[in-house]
Amino acid sequence: MKRKLEISELVFKIISYTLLTMFAICCLYPFIYTISASISGYHAVQYSEVVLLPKDIQFTAFADMFNDNMFWNSYTNTLFLTFYGTIWELVLSILGAYALSKKRLLFRKGFNFFLVFTMWFSAGTVPQFLNYLDTQRVFGTIGITDDKWLVVLAMGMAAMNIILLRNSFEGVPSEIEEAAIVDGATEMQVLWRVYIPMSKSIIATVALFFGISRWNGYYWAKTMMKNQNEHPLMVYIRSNLEQYQNDDFLVGWESKHSYAPDSLIYAMIICSIIPILIIYPFIQKYFAKGVNAGGVK
Amino acid sequence: MQVNDYLIFDEESGTYIEDPEQVVRDDVEKHHWLNVLRTVLKDWRLYLMLIPMILVFLFWRYFPMYELLGCFKMPDVIKSVAEQNYVGFAHFNTLIFGNATSSISPEFWRAFRNTFLLSFYGLLFGFPTPIIVALFFNEVRSNIARSIFQVVTYLPKFMSTVVMTSLIVMLVQGGSLTSGVGALSQILESIGAIDHDTAQTGLLNLPQYFRAIYQISGIWEGAGYDSIVFFAAIIAISPTSYEAAQMDGAGKMAQMRYVVLPSILSTIVIMLITRIGSLLSIGYEKVILLYNTNTYQTGEVVSTFAIRYGVNNEGGGGGVSPGKGLASAAEMMNNVVGMLLVIGANTVARKASDVSLY
Numbered sequence: 326m327k328r329k330l331e332i333s334e335l336v337f338k339i340i341s342y343t344l345l346t347m348f349a350i351c352c353l354y355p356f357i358y359t360i361s362a363s364i365s366g367y368h369a370v371q372y373s374e375v376v377l378l379p380k381d382i383q384f385t386a387f388a389d390m391f392n393d394n395m396f397w398n399s400y401t402n403t404l405f406l407t408f409y410g411t412i413w414e415l416v417l418s419i420l421g422a423y424a425l426s427k428k429r430l431l432f433r434k435g436f437n438f439f440l441v442f443t444m445w446f447s448a449g450t451v452p453q454f455l456n457y458l459d460t461q462r463v464f465g466t467i468g469i470t471d472d473k474w475l476v477v478l479a480m481g482m483a484a485m486n487i488i489l490l491r492n493s494f495e496g497v498p499s500e501i502e503e504a505a506i507v508d509g510a511t512e513m514q515v516l517w518r519v520y521i522p523m524s525k526s527i528i529a530t531v532a533l534f535f536g537i538s539r540w541n542g543y544y545w546a547k548t549m550m551k552n553q554n555e556h557p558l559m560v561y562i563r564s565n566l567e568q569y570q571n572d573d574f575l576v577g578w579e580s581k582h583s584y585a586p587d588s589l590i591y592a593m594i595i596c597s598i599i600p601i602l603i604i605y606p607f608i609q610k611y612f613a614k615g616v617n618a619g620g621v622k
Numbered sequence: 623m624q625v626n627d628y629l630i631f632d633e634e635s636g637t638y639i640e641d642p643e644q645v646v647r648d649d650v651e652k653h654h655w656l657n658v659l660r661t662v663l664k665d666w667r668l669y670l671m672l673i674p675m676i677l678v679f680l681f682w683r684y685f686p687m688y689e690l691l692g693c694f695k696m697p698d699v700i701k702s703v704a705e706q707n708y709v710g711f712a713h714f715n716t717l718i719f720g721n722a723t724s725s726i727s728p729e730f731w732r733a734f735r736n737t738f739l740l741s742f743y744g745l746l747f748g749f750p751t752p753i754i755v756a757l758f759f760n761e762v763r764s765n766i767a768r769s770i771f772q773v774v775t776y777l778p779k780f781m782s783t784v785v786m787t788s789l790i791v792m793l794v795q796g797g798s799l800t801s802g803v804g805a806l807s808q809i810l811e812s813i814g815a816i817d818h819d820t821a822q823t824g825l826l827n828l829p830q831y832f833r834a835i836y837q838i839s840g841i842w843e844g845a846g847y848d849s850i851v852f853f854a855a856i857i858a859i860s861p862t863s864y865e866a867a868q869m870d871g872a873g874k875m876a877q878m879r880y881v882v883l884p885s886i887l888s889t890i891v892i893m894l895i896t897r898i899g900s901l902l903s904i905g906y907e908k909v910i911l912l913y914n915t916n917t918y919q920t921g922e923v924v925s926t927f928a929i930r931y932g933v934n935n936e937g938g939g940g941g942v943s944p945g946k947g948l949a950s951a952a953e954m955m956n957n958v959v960g961m962l963l964v965i966g967a968n969t970v971a972r973k974a975s976d977v978s979l980y
Contacts, residue, residue: 337761337874342762345755345762349771352842373803373807416674417678429665430668430669431658451689451932452687452950455946456685480682512668543782543907544910563911566792591792
């Protein structure tokens with residue numbers, strides 16, 4: 326009996342490790358390929374001779390990318406949109422979630438429904454587009470001609486994240502708040518000194534969700550920003566990809582460059598991933614916290 | 623004095639008087655709005671905190687719903703929605719039953735069908751995978767090994783759609799020259815999964831491969847990350863349950879069947895219901911970035927249909943037949959059905975588990 330148990334356990338363990346390893350390889354392979362292809366030569370990439378390791382190693386694609394002003398421009402734009410967008414969403418969400426978490430708020434149910442309804446039903450892309458056009462016009466009349474601010478202010482704000490924050494605020498024991506009020510703390514001080522420190526991990530998680538969705542944003546930024554100089558990195562990467570699919574553009578490429586056009590896009594992709602990879606360990610910590618909380622063995 | 627229920631006997635004076643609490647209640651009733659205003663003013667800081675969020679949702683979530691009036695009106699380039707002429711349900715009729723002059727109705731039904739099928743296959747293949755991955759994670763006892771697996775498999779979730787689709791395009795089609803074949807296509811060709819012509823044409827130009835590419839990349843992206851919630855449920859199982867099962871001579875499969883599955887069943891049910899609720903809300907970004915005119919047949923979903931006719935103004939946009947009115951009518955139908963699914967799913971979840979999702 327005992328022996329049979331061990332065998333089935335062992336078999337299952339072997340299967341688990343094998344399949345997980347395969348899945349992990351599948352997850353990693355595109356990234357490794359990206360790095361290899363970005364530093365390989367023209368012929369190696371163009372005729373798919375690169376499978377895993379780079380061939381004919383050179384860094385000319387990176388060099389050209391770093392000399393490209395439009396690249397740096399779009400990179401700065403993305404940083405701008407991500408920074409201000411995250412702060413804007415975070416401040417609004419924290420303030421709103423704090424107010425919603427208070428039982429004494431009048432029409433609390435109504436306000437909650439006001440949020441939740443947007444998760445159930447959205448007007449759709451066309452009304453959204455018309456609305457953004459109107460917003461653009463209104464912003465224009467009050468002197469905000471820069472479409473960056475339209476993207477920062479009007480896009481984003483997910484009801485789900487506000488509800489996450491609200492639930493976390495509701496879990497803060499009211500005794501602590503009462504003690505702070507007895508000590509003469511104002512509403513803002515209570516929020517700043519009590520609620521925010523006590524929900525640090527959920528705020529960090531939500532902030533990272535905001536940040537990543539801003540960093541990765543593509544469609545509305547592309548649709549609403551007329552001026553190419555305002556385009557964020559994702560739009561720039563895509564427009565490059567579309568450009569290189571056009572055969573006319575590639576006539577005479579080989580005589581001028583020692584790398585394939587793909588390598589340039591791979592290089593841009595690497596640069597666009599690096600910031601996410603830098604903050605990733607910090608997010609990972611919070612995931613692990615939540616996940617491992619129940620699992621002390 | 624009028625007799626009413628609220629009179630109480632006052633023993634000191636020996637007469638009936640009005641209940642003082644009721645006087646306050648009547649007062650509140652009489653000055654309801656004043657009272658509300660007083661409460662709000664006393665607590666103005668709290669309400670001030672709420673205002674910015676409410677305004678953002680009002681401007682950019684609810685005002686678009688007002689634009690939905692366009693569904694019932696004749697689109698016009700110059701006039702605003704309020705000024706356009708009513709056409710009743712004409713757009714809906716055109717979409718559902720078609721009309722003699724345009725071929726929009728079959729196109730709409732194709733988009734609707736594709737939306738449903740993409741979500742349905744996503745549910746069919748994308749839903750069980752994270753559960754299986756979570757079961758595998760549970761087998762990895764070494765903390766370091768498990769952390770490495772987790773870090774690696776969660777990673778694709780944080781890539782942007784543009785990066786993911788660019789990788790797909792370049793790995794499958796080689797991105798550039800028509801003669802180029804991507805690394806992945808080459809691997810598939812060498813193992814005989816696809817023939818030479820298919821590889822040369824490019825998988826992304828062939829409608830029969832669109833759904834497979836969409837689903838596989840979806841699983842690649844989400845399977846690791848989505849397993850978190852199931853894994854959390856699995857590691858919450860008390861070790862004594864396993865020990866008891868082992869005492870009874872349960873093998874690995876029996877343990878899975880009688881210990882693990884029942885313990886995570888409630889999580890599975892809740893997640894399944896959530897997924898069913900969002901069955902019709904397919905993200906349009908990924909589809910836009912992956913499909914092209916060759917793959918409209920299987921790739922076009924309702925939101926990209928709406929974008930094509932309503933935002934990009936294909937076929938004229940303004941007053942002519944396929945335009946903003948038709949496009950928003952199509953998307954509204956999709957979203958209303960979607961909303962009914964969400965509400966239904968939420969009701970079922972509440973009945974099944976006493977947990978309301980929202």
